[in-house]
Amino acid sequence: MARRKYVVGNWKMNGLKAALDEARAIFAGAAEHAAVDVALCPPFTLIGAMADAAPGAAVGGQDCHAAAAGAYTGSVAAPMLADAGARLVIVGHSERREGFGESDADVKAKAEAALAAGLSVILCVGEPRDVRESGGAIAYVLAQVAGSLPAAFDPARLAIAYEPIWAIGTGLVPTVVDVAAMHGAIRARLGELSGPAAAEAMRLLYGGSVNGDNAAELLDAGDVDGALVGGASLTAAKFLPIVAAAAQLG
Numbered sequence: 001m002a003r004r005k006y007v008v009g010n011w012k013m014n015g016l017k018a019a020l021d022e023a024r025a026i027f028a029g030a031a032e033h034a035a036v037d038v039a040l041c042p043p044f045t046l047i048g049a050m051a052d053a054a055p056g057a058a059v060g061g062q063d064c065h066a067a068a069a070g071a072y073t074g075s076v077a078a079p080m081l082a083d084a085g086a087r088l089v090i091v092g093h094s095e096r097r098e099g100f101g102e103s104d105a106d107v108k109a110k111a112e113a114a115l116a117a118g119l120s121v122i123l124c125v126g127e128p129r130d131v132r133e134s135g136g137a138i139a140y141v142l143a144q145v146a147g148s149l150p151a152a153f154d155p156a157r158l159a160i161a162y163e164p165i166w167a168i169g170t171g172l173v174p175t176v177v178d179v180a181a182m183h184g185a186i187r188a189r190l191g192e193l194s195g196p197a198a199a200e201a202m203r204l205l206y207g208g209s210v211n212g213d214n215a216a217e218l219l220d221a222g223d224v225d226g227a228l229v230g231g232a233s234l235t236a237a238k239f240l241p242i243v244a245a246a247a248q249l250g
Ligand SMILES: O=C(CO)COP(=O)(O)O
Pocket: 010, 093, 163, 167, 168, 169, 170, 171, 207, 208, 209, 210, 228, 229, 230, 231, 232
């Protein structure tokens, strides 16, 4: 079964209520491309309003706590995201792993909590620049995959996003050959960990400086099923060409 293309915007810590017009425009434009699944992950504060502003649209969080509730000041639990109207959540983004000291075990626990709350998950992995330069990128990322993967999951609800840290927000992207090699290696490892049927069904996204100019090439790389987009997801003018590129590839 062919995997549907999946293009997800991660707004990071950007967006006030005024940005809901942009989200409406993004979802309206995305609706023209029925073959592509599109989601936006705004800050927590906008999830409810965005879900209300775009009924039926896939809105998600950027992180969740591993516990379902409790004394964790400042944190947001997965059932709260679902209650606010989210359908998905990103876990393990490098800005969480690096900036907040999240380990593979933390990411795994968050992914499991999200799945238990009925959310879909985008689980991020990716190597720092020195690891890429020393030739160890694939081994590094495969260890992250093995350490972060939930114990049990529905492959339709778990996507892996490969985001090389050195490509995030820098304008640098790996070669298409390197992207295909990484994604192929991830899918092979998923086959060993979860069985070939799950590995075949799971969507693997590339993230890191994706834009309207490079999306077609990156999305066409082997084993790439979509994109996780940061800066270029903040406006319809920048994001919709990426969705259109995915639609072209079907
Ligand atoms: O981190 C990213 C998405 O999660 C990528 O960000 P940029 O698209 O801004 O490089």
